[in-house]
Amino acid sequence: MYQEAFEAIVNKRRSNRSYDPAVEVPDEVIRKSLELAILSPNSSNMQLWEFYWIKSEELREKFTPLCLGQSAAKTSKHLMVFVTRQDHWKAHAKWNYNNFKATVVDNVPTKRQQRGLDYYGKLMPIVYAQDWFGFMTLLRKIVCFIKGFNNPFARISGSRDQKVIVHKSCALAAQTFMLAITAHGFDTCPMEGFDAKRVKKLLELPSGAEVNMIVSVGKGTEKGIHGERKRLPFEEVVFVR
Numbered sequence: 104m105y106q107e108a109f110e111a112i113v114n115k116r117r118s119n120r121s122y123d124p125a126v127e128v129p130d131e132v133i134r135k136s137l138e139l140a141i142l143s144p145n146s147s148n149m150q151l152w153e154f155y156w157i158k159s160e161e162l163r164e165k166f167t168p169l170c171l172g173q174s175a176a177k178t179s180k181h182l183m184v185f186v187t188r189q190d191h192w193k194a195h196a197k198w199n200y201n202n203f204k205a206t207v208v209d210n211v212p213t214k215r216q217q218r219g220l221d222y223y224g225k226l227m228p229i230v231y232a233q234d235w236f237g238f239m240t241l242l243r244k245i246v247c248f249i250k251g252f253n254n255p256f257a258r259i260s261g262s263r264d265q266k267v268i269v270h271k272s273c274a275l276a277a278q279t280f281m282l283a284i285t286a287h288g289f290d291t292c293p294m295e296g297f298d299a300k301r302v303k304k305l306l307e308l309p310s311g312a313e314v315n316m317i318v319s320v321g322k323g324t325e326k327g328i329h330g331e332r333k334r335l336p337f338e339e340v341v342f343v344r
Contacts, residue, residue: 112285117328119290122178122321128289130158133181133320136283143279145272147227149195152273152315154280155306157182162305169301170317174327175292179319184302185277187269190311192231199223230259266313273315281318290323 137154145152157163158181170176203212203219212220229246232239243260250256259265281291299314308314 112282116282116285118292119323119327120175120292121324121327123324126322128180128320132287136280139283140276140280143276146268148199151188151191151195151269152276153186153188155184155186165305170294170297173294173296175294175319179321181320183318185273185315187273187313187315189265189269196223196227231265270315277316277318284320290321292319
């Protein structure tokens with residue numbers, strides 16, 4: 104039953120670029136879809152993301168030129184801006200640490216609890232910490248070289264690796280959101296064509312935030328589907344070893 108329902112949702116989800124102006128998308132649909140997006144898998148449960156729900160018509164109109172005039176933005180009933188917040192790593196590591204600490208009885212952690220405390224108290228600072236002189240990046244590169252010389256090792260060294268991690272997690276949340284919207288009978292279009300610098304300015308985001316993608320929401324129309332969905336053959340993208 105679940106398999107058939109999921110396949111139906113995936114097959115129904117299409118990037119629709121023109122929405123019916125007469126059909127509103129209830130706020131409750133957006134809220135429930137966001138609640139599911141928050142449940143998305145993410146690296147180390149750090150949840151280094153934020154979701155900006157653009158629901159006012161006035162603000163959506165300001166977003167249209169920032170999305171390069173795309174019809175998907177112009178005709179949308181809601182816009183969702185998915186943002187990475189790598190700069191929140193300290194607060195989120197502490198939140199996870201405190202969650203583990205709260206389960207400890209009589210100040211004697213179990214092995215599992217101690218691993219959790221060490222993971223968020225010691226490992227996460229090594230993974231995410233940055234400094235002006237690049238000492239932490241150099242340290243991570245040395246550790247990766249030594250630890251990975253003869254054994255498999257997670258090679259996370261510079262800021263580029265960190266950004267890849269948080270953007271992957273944020274994109275997973277965006278996909279969950281879009282599938283949830285589809286399950287409610289509405290449509291979405293993920294957009295990469297936008298002016299990230301001006302979007303950040305409009306939302307008053309700090310320098311540590313980055314826009315992952317913008318997703319428009321509405322009731323799709325027939326003209327909003329640009330042709331048949333085509334994908335490369337299974338054999339050209341799937342390799343069994």
